[in-house]
Amino acid sequence: MSFPPENLPAVPVELIQDMKSFLRIDHGEDDDAMKQFLRSAAHLCENFIGQMLITQSVCDRMPVGAEWQKLKRRPVQAISLVEAVAPDGATTALPSSDYAIDIDGDGTGWVKVHAARGITRIAVTYHAGLAVDWAAVPTALRQGVVRLAGYLYSHRDGMDAAGPPSAVTALWRPHRRMRLA
Structure with a gap:
């Protein structure tokens, strides 16, 4: 990467x-x-x-999957927002009950959408850096x-x-x- x-x-x-x-x-x-x-x-x-090297805000866009999905950058310090991305690019914040997030001990960030309800892409905003x-x-x-x-x-x-x-x-x-x- x-x-x-x-x-x-x-x-x-x-x-x-x-x-x-x-x-x-x-x-x-x-x-x-x-x-x-x-x-x-x-x-x-x-x-x-x-x-x-330096902590900053990052946004990954990815297709919605049934499994846990790994965020691209490390080490993740915090995951702050998960949004649904419409076909036209517009974003809408998902309620926290619709997804799960996790950060491993090595700084790898993960996200999983529970109920896709027609959502095909998501945007995940997080802070990563040493x-x-x-x-x-x-x-x-x-x-x-x-x-x-x-x-x-x-x-x-x-x-x-x-x-x-x-x-x-x-x-x-x-x-x-x-x-x-």
Whole structure:
């Protein structure tokens, strides 16, 4: 599963400063480029670990099924709204008696509609993410993002056969959530 990179919150100045310190850069000429490399690295981190870094509101639209359905993003902090989606796209909140929700210990969110009554699609709004902001992201993940962004920045003009530093995956691997298909 891939998380859209546009869903990442803005990169704070402190994270850019961390990258500058890592690269031993003391000018601000490349701040915009560094910001883009940090966003790319954070996007790659989310896809590698299978979890969103920063908590935010997410809405999944899915067909109604008779079984429990898994939400796309993790870790789910709270499921706030389940709505019926009409063919024209209009939404109507379902009464809580018409569905069940659950969040596993690993942060996987689930929803099940009890009585479909002609409903074919639902929209589920929930909050998912590991941390409330970049400062609260686990240190190993944050360091991996900075290291990968630094690598991308320093190798932007040429190819490097060695690839990204293995330290990045070593920092991220303990946070990785595997899914078997």
